[in-house]
Amino acid sequence: MTLAEPVAAQAPLVQRLLDGLAAIGADPPGITREAYGRGENEAQALAAAAGAALGLAATTDAGANLSLRWAGRDPAAPPVLIGSHLDSVVQGGNFDGAAGVVAGLAAIAALQAAGLRPRCDIEVLALRCEEAVWFGLGLIGSRCLPARLPPGALDLRHARSGKTLAESISARGGDPTRLRQGTPLRDPARLGAYLEVHIEQAPQLVEAGAPVAICLANPGNVRHPFIRIAGEDAHTGLPHRFRRDAALAGADLMLALERLWLEEEAAGRPMVVTIGRFHTPAERHSLTMVSGRFELSLDLRAYSADHLAALEARLAAIVAEVAARRGVRIDLGERSAAAPGPMDPAIIEGLAAAAAQAGLPGQRLNSPGSHDANNFAASGVPTGMLLVRNRNGSHNPDEAMETGDLMAAIAVLVHWLAARTA
Template identity: 60%
Template sequence: MSLPAALAAEAPRAQAMLDRLATIGADSPGITRHAFDERENAAHDLAIAQANRLGLEVMRDAATNLYLTWPGEDRAAPRIMLGSHFDSVRHGGNFDGAAGVVAALAAVSALHATGFAPRADITIAAFRCEEAVWFGLGLIGSRAALGILPQEALDRRRADTGRTLAEHIAACGGDPGAIRPGARLLPPGPIRCFLEAHIEQAPSLIEAGVPLAICTGIPGNIRHAAIRIAGEDAHVGLPRRFRRDAALAGADILTALDAMWAEEEAAGRAMAFTIGRFHTDTAKHEITVVPGDFTFSIDLRAYDADHLAALERRFHAILDATAARRGVSIDRGARNAAPVGPCDAGLQAALAAAAARMGVATRPLGSPASHDAANFAAAGTPTGLLLIRNANGSHNPREAMETADLMAAAATFAAFLRDAG
């Protein structure tokens, strides 16, 4: 069977898997596949069923990441890894993360149908808990696999259950005691490269009329989940000069950050920030009370490590200036970071060439989001990322990936794997 014919035959199977994933995660108004819980487990079971159909080797590590390996003729040769994740944000969409695992499985299944025999192992990974919403730290599964998960992360509590990460890993059959900095959990042997596919977060490909992008880079980020501003509660009629208004201090910080973003954008320096939480304590504060405390979160990101560090310094300067001007104190709380993930230039070219051979139009595009691939890039593994056209962004119920575009990613992976041997 030819590769195009095999890919065409594979499309209904990929669609059926996506439909089943939607059923597993159904949680009106969208999809919720909780990390380290029954729904993520069920998604892994779907992938294992496909692996068993293809005769792939199935392995789980101590963090319960899943590895599905097509054995190569030379088991000592550096393997090619592909993968992504199955967990979602709460009430998100069906495709963020899951599309990458489904595309990788479709590529391998199509190659298998053609009679192709890989020279080296090909491993598909489904990493646990990529989304930061569950434990306040993102990319947990790939961090654990690469031996870079902070030890304190095992004591973090999941946002909805209150149970620790260690408890959740153990409940899923893992071994939290084996997860520690410096201890890699990946399948043994060298890795030739790591490839991921993911829906795009902004409708750039919709705008361009192109189904697929070859990612040029993945931003690093700095995150604070709870920055607390402490001022002084007061009566609503208190004159401005006497106030230590924590909410106004928060507004000042938000406005200053937006001005910084506009300045950076005008200078051609790509960055982004998001303040996802921005609130007084509604159980304490009233319509006639000047709020003496205020909480907000921040996710600050950029594509270059030095640029990200400079932005963080500017952010700290904004906090200090606001605290002095408003007469408040600011506790930054815990800081988390994800590394900048440069996409390998050689892999960018090879993926673009593979897409062209399969008749898939592509364009270069930076990813605005963090991905498991960034951890591999930061660890020195050559890394490539495909972005799949998606009309409505991600982390929302309206994610809108067409299966034909998913199969364009699968075709690109399949052509790359075939030509890589």
Template identity: 75%
Template sequence: MPHSAIRMRSAMELNEAVAASETLVQRLLDGVAEIGRDPPGITRDAYGPGESRAHALLAETARGMGMEVSVDAGANLSMVWRAADPAGPPVIIGSHLDSVVQAGNFDGAAGVIAGMGVVAALQAAGVRPRHDIEVLALRCEEAVWFGLGLIGSRCLLGRLPEGALELRHARTGLTLAESIAACGGDPSKLGAPLRVPATIGAYLEAHIEQAPQLIEAGSPIGICLANPGNLRHPHIRITGEEAHTGLPHRFRRDAALAGADLSLSLERLWLAEEAQGRPMAVTIGRFFTPADRHSLTAVSGTFEMSLDLRAYSPDHLAALEPALHRVVAEVEARRGVTIDLGPRSAAAPGPMDPGLIEALAAAAGQGVPRLNSPGSHDANNFAASGVPTGMIMVRNRNGSHNPHEAMDTPDLMAAVGVMAEWLATR
């Protein structure tokens, strides 16, 4: 028998147990899909009925597996398989259960359910952990609901920005504090970390890929190297001057053209940075003239848009902020408008732990791709807090944040197998 931190009878038994846990994994994937059904896609609203019903399904399943279930002050769901005699800090496997509106079923949810599959496989293989294994369903990872993302992990690790509890839910209008309280949390306790990062042994997250890198590579899984951090301005407002459509160009202060100019200027910045070997991304998600004022026969005096800037290193992300302000000033001068960037939020980049990269790659076997994720995830906050963090990306056709996500369950089970083997040999 191999030496291991967790006793097991054989690698073959572990592989068989992972295969057997696919039934549980598929049942949970189908269950959260039914909860979120919102044709043509899936909607599980954060701190709302969709996310909460998914939490309830996972909690019921965890109790049936002999796991301890609790809800913290941020309303995150913790499901712990206790070690008989813990020899070290817990290992957390986590992700989120909320979605954007009418999205696919797998972004986030697959990672939480993979954690349940890992515990089920280890239990079936006769393994008893020497470390507590905790599956976390973190609240409100998606920024669409409050204009701020990664909220559950921010709550857990004391990383909520000032004023966050007063942000309002896009559907209910409740503040974040009211929303947390309504789901069993306690916002009065969120001024400090709910967990001391040094007391967490490791954080693992499985997540569907959001660019077709694994489709291209023909691999079911990949080992993540880093997640980008982001700088976000969800409510940019450009103010010019309303005018008749025949007004000559030299007299115009056209807010709509200024919005287009700002967008294309940021794209030029993006391409220039990538040409210098500094990967990043620019996304304009909201882009419109106000519906109550726009007209076919009027130059728009106001324009609204959003901006998400992403980069993989803290220094690069920090350098992009003054670059953004330079671009804004240039567009203002060129177009005769004022640009109010409005509220700002940021998430730190998430470089994965080198030791975990190597350990997960060894468990995955020869030739597994190593790749950056284009998305920011709860893993970012754990990595930024000093917790050893590792991620496994799972093959997925058609990207994410749309109804056409197409992850195959056997590919997710490959990620379950890698995490189970790492835990069994740790």
């Protein structure tokens, strides 16, 4: 029996899990699975039940991440982790993150159906709170494992419940006291590999007509969720030379950042600028007032730590120039960062060989998004990712991954695991 048959046999399991996750998160017109809330908790329970049916051992770590472990033949062999997240943005889609957890479970089911048992443990991880919408900080579950939570993270408050991250973790069986020690929950040097399957968040695979691609790198990011500009409220008739207009300063800042983006791309240095929030304060703005206050958010992304550092330096210069020219103060406020995630060259080649065995093209792409894989790669764990074709982008109700495309990614994953863990 080839691996194609046991992989194909998992299609009903995959569809049942995807449908179950959609029912848990149903929030018309989209999907909401709140981190550390009902949606994420019930999704973890669904994954745990599927793992139990496969004979996997379930444990919860200090960050309240769920691990489903299939014991290998050699307990001393470094384990292979397959992970992703189950939370979503508010009224997003069903597949961002969750497809990767489903893929891990289906891959183990396929290997079991093929009569194979791995040399090392294989673990499926359902990582907590990948989406930054809940605490203003993303990748929280995967930050916990290698002790990459930034200072003060456990005191951040949940956007809905108002609980601190420490309180949220404790309520779900985690141990924030252990996290405050700042030592890894898992020693990166003792992990054999981390693999993640994730929907693509750009239409590159739709454009290429390919169901799956091997990821080359994920960008890191620097985020400022609450940039505040302070100028001076004034009458709308005030001549230009007297104005300290915070709204125009915000516009200047945004356009200067776009010019930076285009310059960097033209020079062959891929990056992204995103302004998510951009507004005068709703309680103060008026048709007949020059606004002395303005707020925006900023997400800068690039594929190397050096490039991110250079972009931050450029950001500081742009902020100083705009503030001086407009006569305003610009406070960048809170800062969070995620390290870039270059994929392991040996895993990239191994996944390419696995794709060939599965009869699939070995398309190779950068991911436009930061993922939990970033934290493993930044900690020295050999890391790989597969990107699954997905129409209409992500973080919206119109995510449109086809189950057949996820099955293609599972086939690549199974062939890689069979070779890697023989």
